[in-house]
Amino acid sequence: MTVGRAPRYGTWIRSGRLRRFAAVSGACLALSALAWLSPWFLLFLVPFAVFGYITLILALTVRRFTPRGGDFQRRIHDLMVAKVAPAAPRRVLDVGCGSGSLVIRLAKALPDSTVTGIDSWGTDWEYSQKQCENNARIEGVAARTAFGRQSAAAIEFPDGSFDAVVSCLTFHEIGDLADKSDGVVEALRVLRPGGRYVFLDLFADPACYPSTEDVREAIGRAGASITEFGILAGSLPLPFPLRHPKVLGHAILIAGTKPGNASS
Numbered sequence: 019m020t021v022g023r024a025p026r027y028g029t030w031i032r033s034g035r036l037r038r039f040a041a042v043s044g045a046c047l048a049l050s051a052l053a054w055l056s057p058w059f060l061l062f063l064v065p066f067a068v069f070g071y072i073t074l075i076l077a078l079t080v081r082r083f084t085p086r087g088g089d090f091q092r093r094i095h096d097l098m099v100a101k102v103a104p105a106a107p108r109r110v111l112d113v114g115c116g117s118g119s120l121v122i123r124l125a126k127a128l129p130d131s132t133v134t135g136i137d138s139w140g141t142d143w144e145y146s147q148k149q150c151e152n153n154a155r156i157e158g159v160a161a162r163t164a165f166g167r168q169s170a171a172a173i174e175f176p177d178g179s180f181d182a183v184v185s186c187l188t189f190h191e192i193g194d195l196a197d198k199s200d201g202v203v204e205a206l207r208v209l210r211p212g213g214r215y216v217f218l219d220l221f222a223d224p225a226c227y228p229s230t231e232d233v234r235e236a237i238g239r240a241g242a243s244i245t246e247f248g249i250l251a252g253s254l255p256l257p258f259p260l261r262h263p264k265v266l267g268h269a270i271l272i273a274g275t276k277p278g279n280a281s282s
């Protein structure tokens with residue numbers, strides 16, 4: 019019985035990572051306090067400043083993502099839902115669904131739809147299939163949602179299986195693809211002609227993608243057209259530190275369709 023329990027979505031910041039940076043900065047500060055033994059210990063203030071800054075950015079980011087800090091994680095998902103909903107798709111796929119948050123928001127906004135979420139749920143993330151299923155049950159959409167472990171690098175659905183495909187901050191995470199744009203092509207493969215897609219990722223981060231042109235070219239290669247291509251901050255004003263380049267400053271929202279027969 020899950021009635022009365024709150025869903026648990028987590029944030030896009032791994033808590034283990036935040037704890038590690040906090041522990042290292044605390045250790046550096048403690049070591050610098052030994053300066054009464056030798057002034058050389060003051061050198062630990064340098065790594066303390068670096069790790070302390072990273073810890074501060076991560077901690078503030080977590081806060082911004084939660085309801086108390088502006089609920090930006092939910093607001094970003096809502097932005098994506100608003101770009102999908104007018105097309106009234108019946109079969110929707112979320113590639114890299116994490117804790118099921120976007121799948122569940124889509125299912126709530128589209129009462130005639132079934133929404134599928136796939137994810138690899140590797141050990142480096144704190145999300146799981148069970149968590150998604152529990153959240154869907156608590157939110158009352160379990161009957162119209164499905165979750166499965168699959169790699170975004172090789173989606174196990176036939177071509178054109180979905181009326182809409184979404185993905186949020188996942189393509190750059192696909193470890194088994196050297197060119198992360200190939201993940202975009204694979205997601206578009208399962209979109210039917212006439213279907214709509216909405217992708218948010220760090221498409222402008224040179225550490226993840228060679229260039230935004232490369233991403234545009236990949237979308238064209240997949241036979242899809244682009245109707246929207248812009249930085250996230252252009253659609254949703256982002257406060258500090260979310261607009262930091264190491265957080266969401268390089269996030270780009272792309273939406274479009276796959277030309278073809280609009281009927282499913």
Ligand SMILES: C[S@@+](CC[C@H](N)C(=O)[O-])C[C@H]1O[C@@H](n2cnc3c(N)ncnc32)[C@H](O)[C@@H]1O
Pocket residue numbers: 030113114115116117118119120136137138139140143145168169170171185186187188191192193194
């Ligand atoms: C930043 S999280 C975003 C989660 C979710 N899209 C959201 O908006 O809350 C990145 C997600 O990508 C997933 N992921 C990483 N590599 C993947 C792969 N090869 N196939 C499917 N999912 C993957 C991770 O497990 C994680 O859930």
